[in-house]
Amino acid sequence: xxxxxxxxxxxxxxxxxxxxxxxxxxxxxxxxxxxxxxxxxxxxxxxxxxxxxxxxxxxxxxxxxxxxxxxxxxxxxxxxxxxxxxxxxxxxxxxxxxxxxxxxxxxxxxxxxxxxxxxxxxxxxxxxxxxxxxxxxxxxxxxxxxxxxxxxxxxxxxxxxxxxxxxxxxxxxxxxxxxxxxxxxxxxxxxxxxxxxxxxxxxxxxxxxxxxxxxxxxxxxxxxxxxxxxxxxxxxxxxxxxxxxxxxxxxxxxxxxxxxxxxxxxxxxxxxxxxxxxxxxxxxxxxxxxxxxxxxxxxxxxxxxxxxxxxxxxxxxxxxxxxxxxxxxxxxxxxxxxxxxxxxxxxxxxxxxxxxxxxxxxxxxxxxxxxxxxxxxxxxxxxxxxxxxxxxxxxxxxxxxxxxxxxxxxxxxxxxxxxxxxxxxxxxxxxxxxxxxxxxxxxxxxxxxxxxxxxxxxxxxxxxxxx
Numbered sequence: 001x002x003x004x005x006x007x008x009x010x011x012x013x014x015x016x017x018x019x020x021x022x023x024x025x026x027x028x029x030x031x032x033x034x035x036x037x038x039x040x041x042x043x044x045x046x047x048x049x050x051x052x053x054x055x056x057x058x059x060x061x062x063x064x065x066x067x068x069x070x071x072x073x074x075x076x077x078x079x080x081x082x083x084x085x086x087x088x089x090x091x092x093x094x095x096x097x098x099x100x101x102x103x104x105x106x107x108x109x110x111x112x113x114x115x116x117x118x119x120x121x122x123x124x125x126x127x128x129x130x131x132x133x134x135x136x137x138x139x140x141x142x143x144x145x146x147x148x149x150x151x152x153x154x155x156x157x158x159x160x161x162x163x164x165x166x167x168x169x170x171x172x173x174x175x176x177x178x179x180x181x182x183x184x185x186x187x188x189x190x191x192x193x194x195x196x197x198x199x200x201x202x203x204x205x206x207x208x209x210x211x212x213x214x215x216x217x218x219x220x221x222x223x224x225x226x227x228x229x230x231x232x233x234x235x236x237x238x239x240x241x242x243x244x245x246x247x248x249x250x251x252x253x254x255x256x257x258x259x260x261x262x263x264x265x266x267x268x269x270x271x272x273x274x275x276x277x278x279x280x281x282x283x284x285x286x287x288x289x290x291x292x293x294x295x296x297x298x299x300x301x302x303x304x305x306x307x308x309x310x311x312x313x314x315x316x317x318x319x320x321x322x323x324x325x326x327x328x329x330x331x332x333x334x335x336x337x338x339x340x341x342x343x344x345x346x347x348x349x350x351x352x353x354x355x356x357x358x359x360x361x362x363x364x365x366x367x368x369x370x371x372x373x374x375x376x377x378x379x380x381x382x383x384x385x386x387x388x389x390x391x392x393x394x395x396x397x398x399x400x401x402x403x404x405x406x407x408x409x410x411x412x413x414x415x416x417x418x419x420x421x422x423x424x425x426x427x428x429x430x431x432x433x434x435x436x437x438x439x440x441x442x443x444x445x446x447x448x449x450x451x452x453x454x455x456x457x458x459x460x461x462x463x464x465x466x467x
Contacts, residue, residue: 153357233322
C-alpha cells in the first residue's frame, strides 16, 4: 500500500468513511499560496544547514515554482490520495523533481506546517480586510464632512431624543469600524509568530534554523514552546472575534440604512444598483444588501462560537479536531470581505434627504436644551426637568413646538424662562453649542473627520499599526 505518504506502517487502506471524514483537501486547497511559500523557506533553510545540497534546493525551488504556476493557471490536478494541501503539493513536487522532492519534509510535520500556513493566511486576510475597511472609513469621513452641519434627530430607544447632525452620526459608524481595524491589527500581531520548527509536537533533532525561516516568511518572532506551537489556535479565535465584531457593526449600520429607507423615515434613498425589486409587487425597492449585512453577522458569530466550542477541552498537542479551524475562518473572512464591499456600495449609491432629517428635529427634541437653559438660570436640575416636561406636554397637546409657545404661557409653568431661551432652541444654534470633545457641533465633526482621515492615510503607509 503506497497511496498515502504516511502509509508505511499500515497494511490496509483506510475505510471509505475515514477517508471521507479525514480529507481536508476540498477546503484547504485555498492554502496553496501559503503552503508553497512556507515550503520554499523551509527548503532554503535545509540547504543552509546542510541537509540539502545546492542542486537539491534549486530543484525543489524550481519544482515549487512549477506547482505554483499550475495552481495559478488552474491546471493543478488533485489526486485521490491527496488528503490535504500539504500532501498534494509534496506529491506533485516529487512527480516533477523526483528524489529531492522526498527530502522537503525533513524536520517538518504537517502539524507545524499547517500552523504556519494558517498564520500566513490569517496575516494575508487581515491585510485585505483592513484595506477594505479603510476604504469604507475614508468614504464615511468624506460624507461626514459634507454633512457636518445637516441636522438629524439622535435617537434613544428608537425615539427622537436630541438634535445631532448626519455627519456626527456617520462618524459614530466610523468610530465603530475604526475600533475594528484596531482589533484586526491586534489579531495580526499575535498571528505573526512562526511555529515552523515545532515539528509534530516536540521540535526536531535536526539543527533547524527557525529564525531563518521566520525571517524569510516575514514573521515578527518565534513560538517559544513546541507543544503550544502546533496546537495553538488562539490567533484563529482572535481573527474570528475581530471579524464577528466588525460584522456586528456592519449589521447595525445595515439596520439603520433599512430604517432610513422606509417611507416612514424617508431619510435615505439607495441607488438602483444596490436594491432589488419584488417578484409580485411592482412598487417595491428593497434594501436587500443592507438587510443581508444584518443577516450575515449571525453567520460570522456562529463561526466564532462554533470554533471555540471545537477547541474547548482539547488536550495537548495536535488533534485532528483542529482541522475544523479552516472552514469557519475561511467563511468568516469571505463573509466579512463581502460585507465591507456591500457597505462601500451602499455608501457610494446613497442619497441623503437632509431637509427631511431637519424637519424630523421636532416634537420636543430641543427640550433637554431648554431644561439646561433653566439650570444655567439657577434652577435645580430636577425642578427644571419637571417644568420642561410640563411644557412639552402642553406643546404636544396643541400640536406646537416648545419654542412656539407664547412666552407668558411658558412663564406660567417656568417663571425663569426668557424669550432668548426660546430663541436659542433653533436647531442650528443648539448644534453649534455642543463643542465638547466628541460632541455634535459641526466644526467638531469636521475636525474629527479630518483627524480620522489623516490617521487612515497614515495606516495606508504603515498598514499594520493599531488604531
